Amino acid sequence: TQLLEQSPQFLSIQEGENLTVYCNSSSVFSSLQWYRQEPGEGPVLLVTVVTGGEVKKLKRLTFQFGDARKDSSLHITAAQTGDTGLYLCAGVRYSTLTFGKGTMLLVSP
């Protein structure tokens, strides 16, 4: 059983479109991290959300942590080709970090 489910697994959109990707679990996490991994590189941390209901913004990216700290979403406004990559969520629980499988986002010109 996968601890963290990410959806969709793959998303292909045009530049300028908006999108939301999800990270869901039946487990409660003390915090949740979002990473972006570009082809040929390692994951890079984008944000950490800690408080239930917390919303953080990073330019065109909006991250939300669910009230019950079991799920999170990432919304991208007006996607750009530079947003292409694998988006990974990772939950912190019992001092360990558990990753989801990721959402592969392809933004075409």
Next chain:
Amino acid sequence: ETGVTQTPRHLVMGMTNKKSLKCEQHLGHNAMYWYKQSAKKPLELMFVYSLEERVENNSVPSRFSPECPNSSHLFLHLHTLQPEDSALYLCASSQDLAAYNEQFFGPGTRLTVL
């Protein structure tokens, strides 16, 4: 060099070969990690080192042998691997073991076992 570096970036080996992956961090961190990233699977934590001592081994087969000679270097020694071991092997470091700390990842070694 800055951040976390890994060598080699690509490695092709036969099942009877012995090879080593190298990771170096230039961040002054105290914790280092090895992860395995396979297609359609979540990142799998393999080994964790803190201040050069192994603190976690997630049921990894003995054909993978880690070594941490100092807080800046981490190796993964490979021998008699199987084709299913083909994957991207990522090294990461963090300030310490507190899981909420940001982990800085290297670019990975793409391993193919023939």
